[in-house]
Amino acid sequence: MQTPDSTSMVIVGAGHCGGRAAQALRTAGWLGPIHLVGDEPHAPYERPPLSKDLLTGGKQAAECALHSADDWASLHITRHVAQVTALHPASRSITLSGGQTLGYQSLLLATGGKVRTLSIPGGDLPEVLTLRNLMDAATLGSRLVPGHRLLVVGGGFIGLEVAASARKLGCEVTLVEGAPRLMGRAVPEPVAERALALHRAQGVRVLLGASPHSIARTAEGLCMALADGTQIVADTVLAGIGIVPDLALPGAAGLAVGRGICVNAQLQTSLPGIFAAGDVAEFPSVLSGQLVRQETWHNAETQAAIAAQNMLGGIDGNLVAYTAFPWFWSDQYHYQLQVAGEPALATHSATRALDGDGLLIFYLDASDTLVGACGWGETSRVAKDLKLARTLVEKGVTASAEALADPATKLKAFLSNAR
Ligand SMILES: Cc1cc2nc3c(=O)[nH]c(=O)nc-3n(C[C@H](O)[C@H](O)[C@H](O)COP(=O)(O)OP(=O)(O)OC[C@H]3O[C@@H](n4cnc5c(N)ncnc54)[C@H](O)[C@@H]3O)c2cc1C
Structure with a gap:
């Protein structure tokens, strides 16, 4: 057994956030040992291509990696492929599935989330898949051949992106969503309507307000019965119904948990020397101060850098606050969606038509300061405007x-009204 080493930086979760944090520790000048523990066999990689280019063949698995094997070696980061089974805050150590113990000076929990599975009869059949990691993408991708009947459960980002990829590959796609519209509260109604129209125009059969009741294997294939009695036959079912952070590990160690691992603005948990970041962290929003959890690439990327800095004691002994504005994107066919800021904080909004059938909705507070923006349109025609809208939100423009x-009025013109 390895002796606990209190001079180490230890990261649990070798996903996007954990991988970036390990790299950031070196960039910030840490010369001591760094242990990166993850239960996936792969070195850290980015997940967005899993539902997009990786499925359609536009990208290979190796291209999703955060770093090449040589880069990891030159960073002198010790990777452990293992599950962390216990945290021991009192002795500043953790236990790995093989029984090994690692001691830490600072510990980062970047454990992401686990996919929700369909808890209906037949929801555990082998043809009922989920999508979170490279192995899931390989399994799903191998089935998506022309004519394959795919039934997607969930009209959120992952479900819609997979539906778009499957249509590009010539599959027959049905998508069922329990709510009366797509993408829930994350995007405004007019954008959800345009996305719905696009998917239908691309040949996806979209059923809204549809609750899966059971799945059975029949001679025709998998047969899903909906609560209203409708039956849908498919070869594969993909459940794109979200993730839940695994809070058992931090909870058992006495860390404060809510909808995620609770952290303050400096990404410190309730116990000394332990930080949390990425999908698993519940942190105070820079705009509203309310506790939020974000499941986005940008959140994983930017929190990793702040967590690493603070694991090393901050800058000149002062811990650094996480102040990045929320932002995410979704690619569906040749269209892109982007949301910046926190639209929910708005008192009023303004809608601007963009090139083609694109649109951009700005969200303003009572003093006419931008608190959010949501844009949608053909990527090649609206990309510049969506980027500018994000900048206007980040700069707290008043208009x-x-x-x-x-x-x-050109969007650029509003930059002169920046905070
Ligand atoms: C298919 C897909 C498409 C996406 N597309 C977009 C997009 O277009 N735009 C966008 O903004 N975001 C997108 N995202 C979201 C984005 O990828 C995530 O927000 C990001 O990966 C979160 O990073 P993370 O490091 O917090 O978690 P993860 O990347 O999930 O990493 C957590 C890691 O910790 C490991 N782990 C958990 N518990 C333990 C344990 N006890 N011991 C050891 N290891 C453990 C997990 O196995 C995992 O490897 C997408 C996600 C998916 C799955």
């Missing part, structure tokens, strides 16, 4: 709803 809605 009237009328001016923002007026396509005659």
Whole structure:
């Protein structure tokens, strides 16, 4: 058994956030040991391509990696392929599935989340898949051949992206969503409507307000019965119904947990020397101060850097606060969606038409300061505008709803109203 080493930096979870944090520790000048423990066989990689280019063949698994094997070697980071089974805050150590113990000076929990599975009769059949990691993507990808009948459960980002990829590959796609519209509260109604129209135009059969009741294997294939009696036959079912952070490990160690592992603005948990970041962390929003958890690439990327800095004691002895504005994107066919800031904080909004059938909705507070923006349109035609909208939100631009809605005023012009 390895002796606990209190001079080590230890990271649990070798996903996007954990991998970036390990790299950031070196960039910030840490010369001591770094242990990165993850239960996936692969070195850290980015997940967004799993539902997009990796499925359609536009990207290979190796291209999703955060770093090449040589880069990891040159960073002198010790990778452990193991599950962490216990945290021992009192002795500043953790236990790995093989029984090994690692001691730490600072510990980062970047354990992401586990996919929700379909808890209905037949939900555990082998043809009922989920998508979170490279192995899931390989299994799903191997089935998506022309004519394959795919039934997607869940009209959120992952379900819609997989539906788009499957259509590109010539599959017959049905998507069922329990809510009356797509993408829940994460995007405004007009954008959800356009996305729905696009998917239907691309040949996806979309059923809204549809609750899966059971799945049975029949001579025709898998047969899903909906609560209203509708039956859908498919070869594969993909459940894209979200993730839940695994809070048993931090909870058992006495860390404060809520909808995630609770951290303050410096990403410190309730116990000394332990930080949390990425999908698993519940942190105070820079805009509202309310506790939020975000499941986005940008959150994993930017929190990793702050967590690493603070694991080393911050800058000049002062811990650094996480102040990045929320932002995420989703690619569906040749369209892109982007949401920046926190639209839910708005008192009013302004809608601007973009090139083609694109649209951009700005969200303003009572003092006409931008608190969010949501844009949608053909990627090649709206990318520049969506990028500018994000900048305007980040800069806290003040403008009237009328001016923002007026396509005659260039978006760039609003930069002069920055905070
Ligand atoms: C298919 C897909 C498409 C996506 N597309 C987009 C997109 O277009 N735009 C966007 O903004 N975001 C997207 N995301 C979200 C984004 O990828 C995540 O927010 C990001 O990966 C979160 O990083 P993380 O490091 O917090 O978690 P993860 O990347 O999930 O990493 C956590 C790691 O910890 C490991 N782990 C957990 N518990 C333990 C333990 N006890 N011991 C050891 N290891 C453990 C897990 O196995 C995992 O490897 C997508 C996600 C998926 C799955």
